[in-house]
Amino acid sequence: MLLPWNVSAAAQEASVSDESSSMTDEDESVDMEEYIFGHISDAYEWHIATWKGEEIAIPLPCIVFSDGIKVFSSRKLEHGASYKGLRIAAAGEPHEGKIVRVSDGSRPFDISITKNVLGLLFDSILLIVLILLCSRWYRRHDVLKEAPGGIAGLLEPVIVMIEQDVIKDAVGPEYRKYSPYLLTAFFFILINNLMGIFPFFPGGANITGNIAVTLVLAMFTFFMVNLFGNKHYWKDILWPDVPIFLKAIPIMPAIEIIGMFTKPFSLMIRLFANMLAGHIMLLSTIAVIFLTAKMGPVLNGSLGFVSVLFGIFLDCLELLVAFIQAYVFTMLSSVFIGLAHQHPEKETN
Amino acid sequence: MSLITPDIGLIFWMVVIFGVVFFILAKFGFPVITSSVEKRSNHIRDSLAAAEQARLSVEEAALKRQQMLEETRTEQGRILREASRERDAIIAEGQQKARDEASEILRSARAEIASEKEEAEREIRAQVSALSLAVAEKVMRKELESDQEQLSLLERYSEEASEAQMS
Incomplete structure (x- = not known):
């Protein structure tokens, strides 16, 4: 996902955030770490572009073994939401960006079809x-x-x-x-x-x-x-x-x-x-x-x-x-x- | 950092996906291709070797032809020389024969001529004697025209005959 398309999408995002006065000064600058790691890391959804503040992404199936097998769409976990006792660990947590249990932040056995798995397929x-x-x-x-x-x-x-x-x-x-x-x-x-x-x-x-x-x-x-x-x-x-x-x-x-x-x-x-x-x-x-x-x-x-x-x-x-x-x-x-x-x-x- | 910690889920899927890909390609994909390519490269190598062989045998044939041509040429020369020798020999023999024949003919002709000549001489002699007899007769006739003479001659002849009888 490297590339002009996403980057122009990121530019859109940047200009959108410029326009929105509610954003803080920090949010206006491009977050380099998120930008780069967002492109090179695995993810539970396939982000294609952000268009006028709306994220265009393909939700992918999550398959997690935590108290039995749980299969659900990654859309359920968007924006830090928790679903069936699971959530995606936020930045700074031990398993950043991965699905963890809400209860203790530990990692369940997770064979979700992530972006890389779909790409591999x-x-x-x-x-x-x-x-x-x-x-x-x-x-x-x-x-x-x-x-x-x-x-x-x-x-x-x-x-x-x-x-x-x-x-x-x-x-x-x-x-x-x-x-x-x-x-x-x-x-x-x-x-x-x-x-x-x-x-x-x-x-x-x-x-x-x-x-x-x-x-x-x-x-x-x-x-x-x-x-x-x-x-x-x-x-x-x-x-x-x-x-x-x-x-x-x-x-x-x-x-x-x-x-x-x-x-x-x-x-x-x-x-x-x-x-x-x-x-x-x-x-x-x-x-x-x-x-x-x-x-x-x-x-x-x-x-x-x-x-x-x-x-x-x-x-x-x-x-x-x-x-x-x-x-x-x-x-x-x-x-x-x-x-x-x-x-x-x-x-x- | 999550970048250098391999994720179990991705490892699981990678093993499955790569395993399946490997299985399918190793069973239905690459062996067919590589064996076909190898078959073709073997075929090409064999064809090249055969072409080389053919080239060599053509060269050999050309060499052989050249040799045969040369041999034929020498043979031809030999035959021609022999033929000319033969021809010369035949001509020489013919000439010899012709000369012999000619001398034979000459000799027989000379012999003929000689015998003809003898014959002619003999005839001439006979003619001459006949002529001389005729002449003598004519002469005798003229001398014995008178009876006297005839009688004296008779007498002499009878004397001579009786003398011859008595002796």
Whole structure:
């Protein structure tokens, strides 16, 4: 939700609040923290725009387990209202912005369809449709006689590049077993990254910049690496070829076992931080326009012009980053899987 | 800050959604595509190898043809040379034969001529003797015109004959 549309909506909001004399002076200035975190955080509703003081938002279903399952629309909890003993924690509370019990402020088990979940669902359906359309082309055509066109022609070079240049090189001879997972991860991250840049509904949710999403992706890689690692991989972790005193007190095994977890952890943090930082940079650049709104038309106009130019540059950069981060995640996952499938005779030590 | 604390609900949905996406794409999506692409790249590689093979065999055939052409040319030269030798030999033989024949003909002609000449000589001699006999007869007739002479001659002949009988 980064983007000109929302931002212009925010401008509307700002001008509306300017007009309303009842607002305090503090409310008139743009609340940067709320503006940025409102765009990058998960939410129980999908806010699209604020139009003449009215919020245009898609209410989403809340599913909460608190004294039994409770399913209701997020509209019931708008503006701090409480419903069935539940409310959304206000700013400054421990679980800010999340559904908590009214009684003690604790967090129930909450699997609501939030903005990010809906974005994930939408992007996943889009991805499945695209890939299945592509695979349908191959089912229906003789690949030896026809050149792919349409979606197949668009996706095939990318799939071939990832499979041949990244997966095959990094994983090694057993790459076929892992290429479906790695390709899925690549396209899943790519489409969510790209949809995150897209400013309008159903794009704009900060999905891959959410640590829960990258955590799950990293977990999948962790299981792919460790569930199918060969004997040599486990021997290298638990009894590596190092002097015995490093193994008797298990220093090396301890380091290796920590390494097992730091690898996916780095994947998680890298993707999360890159996407989040990209979103925050873009939002901040656009925010310059609103922050300078009160500094007079000359400063506002010139800085606005600069920030639009810089915003265009950052958007292009984000397009590149969207691809690079998907590529890097896939490549590192491939490398980790490849490391779990090394054969001792291939080593040079 | 909530930014770096993963939310359980989102983790749950992410596991479900990513799991389903992974299942669907890994079962119906990517294997079809990658195997088709691999099939095609194998096909292309094989075709390239076949084309290379074909190029090599064409080259080989061209080389062979060239060789055969050269061989044929030398053979042709050899045959031509042989033929000309043969021709020369035949001509020489023919000339020899013709010469032999001619000399044979000449010889037989000479022999014929010689025999013809002898014959002619003989005829001439016979003619000459006949003529001389006729001349002698004429001469005798003229000498024996008188009876006297005829009688003396008869007498002499009879004497000669009786002398011959008595002896």
